[in-house]
Structures are given as structure tokens and as C-alpha cells.
Amino acid sequence: MIFAAIVAGGVGTRLGSNIPKQxxxxxxxxxxxxxxEKFLLCSKFxxxxxxxxxNWLPYAKDIFAKNNLTSKKIYFSQGGENRNLTIMxxxxxxxxxxxxxxxxxxVTHDAVRPFVTLRIIEENINAAKKFGACDxxxxxxxxxxxxxxxxxxxxxxxNRKYMFLGQTPQSFNMLKLKKLYSELTEEQxxxxxxxxxxxxxxxxxVSLVMGEFSNFKITTISDxxxxxxxxxxxxx
Amino acid sequence: MINCxxxxxxxxxxxxxxxxxxxxxxxIVRPEYMSICHADQRYYRGKRPAKILKKKLPxxxxxxxxxxxxxxxxxxxxxxxxxVLIPNILAKNHDDNNKNIYENYEKGSKFRSSGVDGFMxxxxxxxxxxxxxxxxxxxxxxxxxxxxxxxxxxxxVHSVKRxxxxxxNNKNNKIAVFGDGNVGFLTALVLRKIIPDSEIxxxxxxxxxxxxxxxxxxxxxxxxxPENLEFxxxxxxTGNTGxxxxxxxxxxxxxxxxxxxxxxxxxxxxxINTRNILEKGLKFIGCSRSGYEDFLDSVKIxxxxxxxxxxxNLITFGGNxxxxxxxxxxxxxxxxxxxxxVFKWNL
Numbered sequence: 001m002i003f004a005a006i007v008a009g010g011v012g013t014r015l016g017s018n019i020p021k022q023x024x025x026x027x028x029x030x031x032x033x034x035x036x037e038k039f040l041l042c043s044k045f046x047x048x049x050x051x052x053x054x055n056w057l058p059y060a061k062d063i064f065a066k067n068n069l070t071s072k073k074i075y076f077s078q079g080g081e082n083r084n085l086t087i088m089x090x091x092x093x094x095x096x097x098x099x100x101x102x103x104x105x106x107v108t109h110d111a112v113r114p115f116v117t118l119r120i121i122e123e124n125i126n127a128a129k130k131f132g133a134c135d136x137x138x139x140x141x142x143x144x145x146x147x148x149x150x151x152x153x154x155x156x157x158x159n160r161k162y163m164f165l166g167q168t169p170q171s172f173n174m175l176k177l178k179k180l181y182s183e184l185t186e187e188q189x190x191x192x193x194x195x196x197x198x199x200x201x202x203x204x205x206v207s208l209v210m211g212e213f214s215n216f217k218i219t220t221i222s223d224x225x226x227x228x229x230x231x232x233x234x235x236x
Numbered sequence: 237m238i239n240c241x242x243x244x245x246x247x248x249x250x251x252x253x254x255x256x257x258x259x260x261x262x263x264i265v266r267p268e269y270m271s272i273c274h275a276d277q278r279y280y281r282g283k284r285p286a287k288i289l290k291k292k293l294p295x296x297x298x299x300x301x302x303x304x305x306x307x308x309x310x311x312x313x314x315x316x317x318x319x320v321l322i323p324n325i326l327a328k329n330h331d332d333n334n335k336n337i338y339e340n341y342e343k344g345s346k347f348r349s350s351g352v353d354g355f356m357x358x359x360x361x362x363x364x365x366x367x368x369x370x371x372x373x374x375x376x377x378x379x380x381x382x383x384x385x386x387x388x389x390x391x392x393v394h395s396v397k398r399x400x401x402x403x404x405n406n407k408n409n410k411i412a413v414f415g416d417g418n419v420g421f422l423t424a425l426v427l428r429k430i431i432p433d434s435e436i437x438x439x440x441x442x443x444x445x446x447x448x449x450x451x452x453x454x455x456x457x458x459x460x461x462p463e464n465l466e467f468x469x470x471x472x473x474t475g476n477t478g479x480x481x482x483x484x485x486x487x488x489x490x491x492x493x494x495x496x497x498x499x500x501x502x503x504x505x506x507x508i509n510t511r512n513i514l515e516k517g518l519k520f521i522g523c524s525r526s527g528y529e530d531f532l533d534s535v536k537i538x539x540x541x542x543x544x545x546x547x548x549n550l551i552t553f554g555g556n557x558x559x560x561x562x563x564x565x566x567x568x569x570x571x572x573x574x575x576x577x578v579f580k581w582n583l
Contacts, residue, residue, distance in 0.1 A: 026238075027256040034256070037237035041264060041306045041359065043315055114238055115254065117358055118266060119558070119582050210558075214240075214252065230254045231238065 001046040001104055002125055003094050003174070004039045008032055008060070008111035009051045009079025009086040020056060021218060022111040023063065027231050031218060032060070033067045034114035039107075040071055042121050049093060050111070051086035053079040084181065084192055091178050104174040105129060108195055112218040113168055115230070121169060123209045128171035133204065135196040136211040137164035167211040170195050180204065240358040242563060242583065243294040247282030250560050251294065262361040264307040265319060267581045269384035270356070270557075271300040272570045274475070275501070276349060280567050283503070296353035299323035301581075302370070302383040303360065312364040318372040320386040321355060321362060322531050323348035340394070340525035347525065356563070358583060368531045371539060382538055382547045384578045385418075389547070390526035390534040392422040395471065395497050396430050397530065398521055403469060403495050409434035410466070412489070414458075414482035415473030416440025416449070418550065418575050419499055423471050424452060425546060429537055437467055439485065441478070445574060448549065458485065465489045475500030483508050492516045499523050554579035 008022045017024060022032040032050075039048050048071075052060045057076060064074065077093045080086040087108055094104070105128045109116060120136055127134035140163040148155040177195065180202045184192075188201055199206045218227050241253045276297040278284050284292075305317040313319065327344030339345060348354045368386075373379040411434050413424045424436055428451050437454045439461060440446045446455050456462070458481060470486040472479060479500045486496055487509050496518055513520070526534075538544050552573040554566045557580065570577040 028258070029256075034238050041237070041266070043306060117240055117583070119358075122582075214254070231256050 001098055001101070002044050003090075003098075003104065003106050004045050004048040005087055005090040005106055005108045006032070006036060006039065006048065006050045006111050007083055007086050007108060007168075009053050009083070011053050011056065020053070021224070023056070023059065024218075024224065026114060026218075026227055027233050029067055030063055031114050031227075032111040033063065033069060035109065035111050035116065036064075036069060036074070038114070038116055038118065039109070039121065040069070040073065042118060042125075044122070044125055045073060045107075047073050047075055047094070047098070049075045049077050049090045051077045051079045051090050082192075084189070084195055084198070087195055088178070088181065091174055094174070100175065102173070102175050105171060106174040106177065107169045107171040109169040110217055113215055114218070114227070115212070115214045115216065116169065117212060117215070120209065120211055120215060124169045124171040127207045127209050128173065131205060131207040132173045132176055133171070133196065133199045133206040134209050135170050135194075135206050136167045136209045136215070138167065138211045138213055138215075139163075140165050164208065166194060166196070167215050167217070168194075172199070176204075237359075239361075240583065241296050241353055242356040242560065243296050243353065244279055245294040247280060247289070248564075250563050252560070253294070257359075257361050259307070259309050259361060261310050261363075263305055263310060263313055263364050263367060265303040265321060265360045265362055265367065266306050267301050267303040267321070267355050267357065267360060268318075269302045269381055269578055270298045270581050271384045271388070271576050271578045272298065272567065273300055273349075273388070275299075276354070277567070277570065278503075279349075285503075292351055295349065295351070296356040297349045298354040298356045299347065299349040300385050300387040301355040302380070302386065303355075305367075306359065308364065310364045313367065313369065317369050318380070318383070319367040319369050320383050320531060320535060321360060322366040322368065322528060323354070323387060324366070324525065324527060325352060326363075326365075338394075339527040356581075356583075365528060368528070368535050370535045378553075379544065379548065381551050381553060381578045382544055383535070385547070385551070385576050386531060386534050386538065387526070388418060388576070389422050389426070389538060390530040391499070391524070392419065392426040393430075393534045393537065394526035394530040395423060395499055395523040396426050397533070398523055399469065399471070399495060399497050400430070402519065402521055410437070410468045411435065412437040412439060412467040412470040412486065413452075413473060414439045414470060414486060415475075415478070415500065416442050416445040417473065419475075420471075420473035421445075421448060421550060421575065422547070423473050423499065424449060425543065426537065427471075428452075429540070429543060437465070439482070448575075451546070458482075461485060461489065466491055467494070469495045469497075471497045471499060473499045476502050476504070479506045480508075487512045487516070487518070490516065490518065493518070495519045495521065497521050497523055550575035551578050552576070556580045556582050558582050
């Protein structure tokens, strides 16, 4: 079976509002609604899980209902302390409801990337089935500079040809993701910034799916303004 | 939901535009196969007058398209149904019961990729009366390519139906088709199907293209039309300067009181011999585009294997569209294919 895990566990309010950014309006609906609507159009999903911080769960349920997102494919899971713990909570809920299987595919995605396209989602599903894990990336147009431990000097400048910027979705064979995560030490877990690293730390292959520059994460005020301009929404 | 629209902003330039769409009572369709029409090429190559380009761009191109239903809020189609998309947008005051005027000629109707965005979009939110379902061949994907060009077939079907409505005597079925391109081929093929006992004469300019009309009774190069050639009715399927030669040849060779169906689009005005039109008492009927009923009939005709195999022979597959540079690639490739280029839309 194929599942989506929309990660919206954060309570970050960097955009000048008390409301976490995934719930801010983009046009006539909240960002997370745009994202989930796109996932719902992909008929390959058997269920779409939304990981939400427990304090925002009633609020999320309200806005889903208000926007007529009442599909039986949608389930809510409790967000964890970080991204990977939210994903692990979702996996736990999926396995409770649908059972454990080596065939399960999990497509994880940030709620705050509403410009994701059906092509990217479909290619993720295909790549996760074929390779066991995949990451969505775009080529880095800027040179990436690696600093030394003091963060004040360049240690080296990797060849840009092999440098990509990571986006989401990141998709996996669910059982393998769970197993590899459980094998990590606490120290390794602390190092993780995303889910693909769970695979790469354990020397497992992760294939690349080409993303789009428009599939950016709405994190800062300027991201939010760019998102609004892309939709030709009049800015205040 | 945020939709991606791939718009031609100026000749040869395609930009991605995002648009928030509301589903309301619409059917949500994912385009799958598309084909480029001459009209799209004229926009892409900047071969329309500057004033028109300024008025109509930016605009997504393509009005020949098939797709799959993802979601239907009107509950007419099941998700997964394969459909042909109709590019006509009905006039606001359109009345289904008014049979006096075809929907494609109605004032206030609009046409995708001619003033409003065409099908080069991630998804299309469309009314359920703008879709016609077809039987998908899951054994052979190639057989499904033909439905991308249903719009073109429906233009041929529309012209033949109007022809039949306008001729008084079905027995005089010696019909000439001028033009050996896509429209000429499909019109002749539809004529053969709908009026099987007709004598079909093809007049064209390209020997290699004329070789495809194996179902026609007679074939002539336009430079070698016999002086004594006669026919009762004619379809003009050339366009541009070809229309001038074709229409005047038709006027010279057609029998009195014949019907002439005009289908070729010309950017310039065409000089025609009106004196002989009057002398022979000819009837001219202009045909362009098509409507829902024509699409229904076309899908039925295309599901006849004898017809679909012939149509498939016209099609060159242009591969997958995974990026904007692939869109530019197919607009270049289409210049080198003899008939239709169909490509798979993945954006």
C-alpha cells in the first residue's frame, strides 16, 4: 500500500503570527490545505496521514472541515518533538490500522511546500518502489562552501556538479525506514536534519528525483511573500 | 489547490504560472496525451499579427488533449476514467435546447488556446459536459495515442455532418477533398466511414502524403488535375495560400449546384472567382471547430479498429514532457513530422 505523511508538527510562528505557518492563508485557503489537496488528487495513495502538534489538532480538524476536506483517506497523527519522530508516530498509526508490510511505501512531505506537483509525487512513488528510498532535489546554482569546525574559514569547496539542494517529498520503503531508524544511536538521531539521512548514515542507497525551484519551503516572511506573488495575491 | 499553467508569454518563450483553483462542481482531469495544432504553432512561432499576439498572450497552448479523471465533484465520471477534453467553453447564455446554432459558432463561446488558457496545465478543472469518455486499451498503450487528436477528428466529423445536412441528394456522392494534410486525411476518412459508397477524390501537393490515402478512389497531384475532372461536392482542407488554388480549382471542376465545405484557415484574405460561383449556383459552407455531439460521434468512430489503425499511422510519438525544455523540443520536432505529433504530458 502507498501512504503519504504530511509533516505539519511544527509550532514555529516565524511569520509574525501566533498561528503556525502551515495554517496561514495562501489566497483563500491555508497553506496545508493546498498541499493536502494536491496529494488527494494522486489516486495511488491508500491513505494520507497528517502529523500535527497535539495542541493544534482541534484547529487543524476545523480548517479541514471548513475547506470540505472530508475524504475518508485523511487521518491525523500526533506530531513528535522533531520531524523524524512525527514520521515515526505516523508509521506507528499506519501499522496499527493497516498492518506491517514490506510492501508499504511512505511519501513524506512538508506541509509548507504547497507548490509540489503531481509529477514530483508520482516520480517519488515510482522511485521508492524501485530503489527503497528517494529524495527530491534541485541542482544547486550557487557554489556550496563547506566551513571548518569554527565556521569562520572554508574547509573545502565541493564540485557544484554534484551538489543538490534537498526538498521534499522524501519517500521510502516504510519497514526499512523504521528498521534503520531503530538501529541508529541517540547521537546519530540528534544529527539528523531529514529522513533521507537515516538511509545514508547506514550506507543505504537513496535515489534522486528532480524537484522544482518552485517547490520551496515557506519558512520566512520573504518565502511567504514570494508564495503570494506566485499566485498573484495582492500583498498588503 | 495550486495548479501549474505553462503559458506562452511571447513567441518561443514559455513560463510557469501558478493559479489557485477551486474545485466547486468541476471534474479534475490530469492531461495525459497532447498534440500540437497549426494554430498552436502559429502562436509559438509568432506567425500571428503582432496585435493578436499582444491581445492573446500570455496563454497556455494546446487544444488537442486526452486525460484521466482524478476527481469528479459532479459525480458523473469515476476516478480513473479516460477522457477526451473539449476545448470549447460554452457561452454564458448557452441553451442546450436551442438547436438552431451549433455551440462552436455561438456568440460568447470561447476556445482554449485561442484567447483562454489551453491544456498545457498540471490539471484541468472542467465542466462535466466538456468531457467524453473513451474505452482505454490497457493492453497496448500506443493505441491510446489517437485520442489525443480527437478534437481534429471531431472537426472532420462536424464538417461531414453539416455537409450531409446541406445536400439535397445523397446519390451524387462524387466528392473531392482538396488537401493532403491532417485535416484532408481525417475528413476523407470520416467521409469514407459515414458515406461508404461515396467516390472520394483526393487532390494534394505532396506525393508522399497522398500515398497514405489508400482508401480513396482517385488521387491527383494539384499540378496534374485532369481537365475533364468533375465532382459533385468538395471539401477544401488546405489553408493559407493553398486555399486560393484549391477554392478556384474547386469552382472550375465542380458540377452545378454543388456544395463546397471550407475548412482551411488562412491568415490573409483569399481572392475567389465569384462569377463562376454565381453561374454554377454553388453553396459554400464555412466550418471550423466542433461541439460535444461531434466529439461523441468521433470517439465512436475512433473505436472502430479499421479507423483507429489508419489514424495511428498518422501519429509520430514525441516522447515525454518532463520539463519546459521538452515543450520547446516538441515544438521543434513537429516541424519535421509528416502528420501529427503526439506526446505524453508529465508536468
